[in-house]
Amino acid sequence: MITVIKLSYNDINFYDHLKKILYNENIFDIKKKYVDKIIKKVKISGDIALVELTKKLDNIDVKTMESLIIKRDILKIAYDTLSINQKESLKLAANRIKHYHEHQSKFHISWKYEEAPGILLGQKVTPIDRVGVYVPGGKASYPSSVLMNIIPAIIAGVNEIIMVVPAPNGILNKMVLAAAYIANINYVFTIGGAQAIAALAYGTESVPKVDKIVGPGNIFVTIAKRAVFGQVGIDMLAGPSEILILSDGNTNPDWIAMDILSQCEHDEKAQAIFITWDINHLNAVYASIKKFLLKMNRINIIKKSLSKRGALIKVEDEIQAIELINYIAPEHLELSINNPEKLLNNINHSGSIFMGRYTSEVFGDYCAGPSHVLPTSRTSRFSSPLSIYDFQKRSSILQCSLEGAQYLSKNSSILARSESLIAHAISAEYRI
């Protein structure tokens, strides 16, 4: 009924097998021309292009830009229709995200120090003026993503946040609107895809031009973000969601199976990899997966994800496990083991690390605190979770007294002359 690939670290060509199921970068180039055309259209024709593209691609009957704007009073109505439980859950999540990022912002601060003789150096931290937040619509429409993107931006001090969310076939998730209300958003554009990214990057008559665009989207959104990068900043190029679970054999196999299935239900291209040194445990997890699969509402998505990109991997020991974790550099890592602290020192690359058997990855998706917008597709080798750092930037500060200038002048002049930059040398020498 379902087959998940089983691998053993000691297999011949193990890494070749593994590489086959890992991220394939070529996907980024497939739709590039199509996306470039959309971006050009919006850049040239602004609102007219936006309305036309939204009508066509999202299958909504709109005639003006006005009908693609949701004002705060409508967001409030969406919020009011929620159950008390839903309201409280969103608010708790919002508060916890706020608290985590407030803690984080204590470390990203302006500072200066004075050096003898008369040289003051520093860094000044400032928020980005205006940020665009892309929230997916359609089958991956998550209210949690609204909070996870917007609240870190608010804590970072961003002055203006422009939220876009597509409404394919006119359908909007009221929880998404309610989350925008809770996050203090004033209005939302119901646009999506490459056209929304283009509107944010270049501005239209209605959509303000932003300085940076954050938030994950589908492949068109990702290609568009890459295309406008440089014109504006972007957070990252998001691929399908992934989890890597390491278990020592002592976690209930049902728990692990559900963690695997919960990753797979996101997307046909989502990835769940399970690693253990206990072969009986591996088989038990496999059995649990099979047992639960039939009960899932998203069974078809899960089946495709599991059979195409899933893997159950037997390793010999902790050393092999660590090697694999650092190679795969997963978006989410569950250390379902005793003493996860001991292993933590050896883990170099992962977006988010869930320590111990009780720390379900799902807590991180919704309400633990850190943003669930995380580097995918092995990019945690060089990038980080969305955070206040994404919404602020630094300037270097330098200040010399006459004495300080004298100290740096001679040295600068020597180096400038070595580079044949005579104007540089003279500029430095004048300060003596």
Add this chain to the structure above:
Amino acid sequence: MITVIKLSYNDINFYDHLKKILYNENIFDIKKKYVDKIIKKVKISGDIALVELTKKLDNIDVKTMESLIIKRDILKIAYDTLSINQKESLKLAANRIKHYHEHQSKFHISWKYEEAPGILLGQKVTPIDRVGVYVPGGKASYPSSVLMNIIPAIIAGVNEIIMVVPAPNGILNKMVLAAAYIANINYVFTIGGAQAIAALAYGTESVPKVDKIVGPGNIFVTIAKRAVFGQVGIDMLAGPSEILILSDGNTNPDWIAMDILSQCEHDEKAQAIFITWDINHLNAVYASIKKFLLKMNRINIIKKSLSKRGALIKVEDEIQAIELINYIAPEHLELSINNPEKLLNNINHSGSIFMGRYTSEVFGDYCAGPSHVLPTSRTSRFSSPLSIYDFQKRSSILQCSLEGAQYLSKNSSILARSESLIAHAISAEYRI
């Protein structure tokens, strides 16, 4: 002889005039197809392609990859040939850069905090494993760039640094090699352009595949960096260098003229903009520029830069000056005024800020401490100077006890069910 555009904030269409001399983003797309071809070639044929392309594009007679590698003993020989002054200047610069980034790294640290009941949250900071550093060769071959790129990476804890520098027509700057020696580099590849970026991103038989590429280069390098972004991390998309100088009229016009000329001598596309509310001072600076121009060794580069992209701007007051600074978001900003501290609070966007009349921008180029690799082309609106943050990344840490899991479980389950993610809900509920 030389005409520099003079603008007044109160001119009709002032911003239209200004926009004409500011960065034009289209340059990125001009050579894209050509660059894509080079990248593909290196990706497919590795060292063979590298040797062939280097031979052709850098006009060097090489037959094997071996001849494109400079080992540490040769770097040392280059260092040994320097004058004592040059050696000491490079070492002083290296030490000052080291000291500044050590200070910075005190703020980018791992932390965790425990929340009642039983929820531990944190962030773990780790260095990037392997970084590629691009150092320009040819007419913009700067030893200072070697130090400004590599030392922050070392302080950040990067395990392996791969330096590339092209040697067009076989010519290498011995100061560049000496700087690599001082920065403790073991070997250097004398490759450049898009082919070097491709080699670093995908690896070849000789060039190790890196996780991130930093360092500014020419237009081909910049397009190539954009193309491989996602496969590897990149620091930024560098455009031509720029300065904006604000003077209150009390700085010696000769000093300002030299600061303008020193920016222009970098590159025909470099930009120097001068702002003041004192029209006599503006004219005096203009006169000084004309006076010094003839004495410059790079007069032709300076003339093109000044006449095409330079501007002397008269504003009414400080308020207009601040507005312009934040609009232009310059790479380098000199505040050649009394009490620059007062203005600093209002400045939101600039790569590096030089406070007061004695702080020549040239000090920042060579030895003050902060990296001279800075966001150009208005990108300081959303990006930062090269720093230890570029060479490290964060992982979020979450750890729940049974009690902590119980606290987060209900909330996660409610939100998961609102998103119709049933596997998520069950995964959360199991932890109770």
